[in-house]
Amino acid sequence: MTLPVSTVLLEPFAEEPTVSVLRLYGDIGLEAITRISALVDDLVEKKRFHLLVDLSQVNFLSSPVVGALMGCRERLMRRSGSIALLAPKPELAEKLNLMGVNLVFPYYSNKNAFLRHFRWEYQSESRSLTLEVPAYAGYVPAIRRLIAGLLLSKGYTPREAFQLESIVDELSNNAIEHGLPIDKKFSISFSFDKSSIHLAVANGCKTLSSEAQERIREKFRNPCIIPGSMRGRGIALVKKIASDMTFRVDAQRVQVSITKMREES
């Protein structure tokens, strides 16, 4: 198929049915505005509020078209929709950046990057991390930093990231120091979405008697802070920071899990 110099097409997005793709080709000037606006009006009427504008085949995008896209953005966002730009050529991206377009529209270099963001943002897709780590305290700072970074990269606040760091620190050091894992390893399971964080730290251990198991459970239920001592504060701190803490103590395994709900922004 040979396309005219300037072409505007609307297509469904095969990988994500709730998203439509506005595919632009060539030099997009004033003459395209009416068509773009009409297509977006049609989308709104059909209650399809997510639009990806494919710029990969565009050489030039005039300022009035950028203005029209801003108008489309307003219409879609008023209905909890979204609009994003896909794969502008480097020269075009540079010009758009000079106009400040990158401050208004998110850009994605490829479909996969867009899909990852879209599913996280609009479909509550979660992210996960599982670590199996040698029981060596030297790794704990690296784990803290990793988990904090993952949260920050998805829009959690520095405060929330720091709180999780504190929890990771306490539970990991507990697993290493008190758990005395027989296989010299401990594990961390971490998952989060836009609204909550789940973390579990587990370690294997030498076979615990029923009494020993109960003593550990009691420490988790009623952490005892000895006045003047720096010891024993970890679980109390975790309980204070987390929205919920649960634990499971078996004969050869101890696991502590927390949930933290996202703070209101």
Add this chain to the structure above:
Amino acid sequence: MMEPQTIRMDISSDDVFLPYIRQFVSDSSLAMGFDPRSASLAEVETNSLFSYAIDVIPSGILRLECRFEPSLLRLSLFDEGGNLCGTREVVGL
């Protein structure tokens, strides 16, 4: 350096995580006694392993194994099906 140790990481494929994964490998290398230059090399190798995989595996889980041996770090990356995507080695001083 201590006896060989392995860290196993299963992580969602997401390009925004890459800087923190790189940093983790670098921090772990330092914790295992690598000098800062070798830790930086480990970071670079992690970046090269992941950046391709994250692009071609849009969703799902990637597994990174970091095996620290005396003066050596072996990095292996697997996809969700357990297929090996790539390996790298960094000499640690």
